[in-house]
Amino acid sequence: xxxxLDRPRTAAPELPTPRGPLSGAVVxxxxxxxxxxxxxxxxxxxxxxxxxxxxxxYELHYRGFAGVDDDREWDPAVLGxxxxxxxxxLAALRADxxxxxxxxxxxxxxxxxxxxxxxxxxxxxxxxxxxLGQLREYVAHRSIYHLKEAxxxxxxxxxxxxxxxxxxxxxxxxxxxxxxxxxxxxxxFAEMMVEIGLSDAYGAYVEQAPGATxxxxxxxxxxxxxxxxxxxxxxxxxxxxxxxxxxxxxxxxAMRRLGCGPAAIRFYDEHVEAxxxxxxxxxxxxxxxxxxxxxxxxxxxxFGIRASSLLAExxxxxxxxxxxxxxxxxxxxxxxxxx
Numbered sequence: 364x365x366x367x368l369d370r371p372r373t374a375a376p377e378l379p380t381p382r383g384p385l386s387g388a389v390v391x392x393x394x395x396x397x398x399x400x401x402x403x404x405x406x407x408x409x410x411x412x413x414x415x416x417x418x419x420x421y422e423l424h425y426r427g428f429a430g431v432d433d434d435r436e437w438d439p440a441v442l443g444x445x446x447x448x449x450x451x452x453l454a455a456l457r458a459d460x461x462x463x464x465x466x467x468x469x470x471x472x473x474x475x476x477x478x479x480x481x482x483x484x485x486x487x488x489x490x491x492x493x494x495l496g497q498l499r500e501y502v503a504h505r506s507i508y509h510l511k512e513a514x515x516x517x518x519x520x521x522x523x524x525x526x527x528x529x530x531x532x533x534x535x536x537x538x539x540x541x542x543x544x545x546x547x548x549x550x551x552f553a554e555m556m557v558e559i560g561l562s563d564a565y566g567a568y569v570e571q572a573p574g575a576t577x578x579x580x581x582x583x584x585x586x587x588x589x590x591x592x593x594x595x596x597x598x599x600x601x602x603x604x605x606x607x608x609x610x611x612x613x614x615x616x617a618m619r620r621l622g623c624g625p626a627a628i629r630f631y632d633e634h635v636e637a638x639x640x641x642x643x644x645x646x647x648x649x650x651x652x653x654x655x656x657x658x659x660x661x662x663x664x665x666f667g668i669r670a671s672s673l674l675a676e677x678x679x680x681x682x683x684x685x686x687x688x689x690x691x692x693x694x695x696x697x698x699x700x701x702x
Contacts (some may be wrong), residue, residue, distance in 0.1 A: 375429045376566030378499075379419065383412030389444055390418045391433045398440040403447050407574075408455035413448055413573035414581060420445040421584040425511055425608020426565055435571030436650055460669045463660040466598075466654060470646060473605045485611040485679045488686070489617040497558055498621060500692050501682065502549070502632060508580045509552040509630075510565050513538035515580065519596040522551065524655060527669070530648025531597070534604065534641050551630040558627040571693040575678040582674055586667060594660030604641040605637040611635045 378394070381387035385401055392398040406413050422428065423436040435441055462470065479485075491496055508515075513535050520532060540546030553563035562568075586596035590666075611634035618628045654661055685692040 366600070373664070375427045375431075376422075376564070376569065377543040378428045378431065379415060379569050379683065381412075382408075382418070383416050385412045386419065386446065388418040389441070392438070392441050393423075393428060393435055394418060397433075398444065401444065403451045406451055408451050409573040409574055409578055409674075411577075411687045413451060414577040414701060415569075417445070417448045417581045417585075418569065418577045419444065421581060421588075422566070424584070424588070425514060430469060432548040451680065451689075452578075452585065456564050456673070459512055460569055460666060460673055462662060463665040463669070466661050466664050469602065469665050469668050470605065470650070473602060473660050474642075476609050483683065484610075485682050486613040486617070488683060490613040490620070492619075493617055495559070495621050495623075497682075497686055497692075498623075499561060499655070501559060502556060502559060503693060504572060504576045504678070506552065506556060506561070506563075506568050506684070507566075507572050507578055508572070508577055508583070510549050510563070512548040512552065515583035515587050516596065516600045517558060517659060518584070519593050519600070522593040523588050523653065524598075525650035527597075527656065530644055530652065531600070533648065534600075537641065548633070552634060555627045555630045555659055559604065568693070571695050573692075573694060575681045579671070579674045582670060592663065592667075594653075594663025594665030595670065597660075598664035598669075600667075601650060601664070602668045602671040603644050604645045608642065632637060 364472055379386075381390045384399075385403065387407060388399050388401045402534070403413070422440060424433070427433060427436070433483075453465075485501060489501065508620075512615050516531075517535060520528060520535070523531060536542075540550070544550060556563040562672070583599055586592040586599055611631040614631040615628055615635060618631070650664065654664070682692040
């Protein structure tokens, strides 16, 4: 097996195939064609077309795309399209998320795990009786984020100040391996993908990811790129860090039950311990000083938590619904390893 650090990791992915007029317009713009007018009036804010279009706009700020000029990142026409798409997505989230401003109560609710044999959730299912094929599908979905883990949240760093900035950077430093590239969480995830027979190429599963998967990651980038959403970005960050440790532990147990090797288990095993520590740092060193300095951001923090939770629930219901029907949760069956 070729180690992930032995191969160049800078290759940009290919532009994905459009799934409708919105993603078609964005892909055309990125190819240098005249930008067509788009009508978002009847667009599904969580659907494949709009979410893929947003994904393509946002990826210009990460790795870009093969054959697409880097100058497209700040092309006014592309930015105009992105703004239209963001407005539809954000309006839907604000309509679907109940407002609130009690951050302490919201955090406490996140720390209460449902218990019992009937608890419904992807990690619960995979731990109890998920198949190796379903585990591979789940990892393919999660690769859209985890192969760039912590990058979307890094956008918010210059938008914070003082203790809140220092606290958030402390967590980010761990996500990037504390200075050790072989311990970067994105590297550990890539090694896991190869171990279970998936391609670890960046963006390899975008074509197969439904809108529900893309929406989770798009929210991270949306909040990170807008200073006015910095509170929501911190809320989204807090939701992930405060809730991932128990789920990671269940996934470790699922992988052991399914006979996965140590390279596969290492990623989630790392998160069981790391995110338990991060929970305390986020609460005491990020949220507390942020709200002490800018109490007006409380409602935005709650929005970030609830919007992230909503999208995570939508993705989870998509996966479980497909598996209960005996169908794949991806648009096609995942392909094999590039290692």
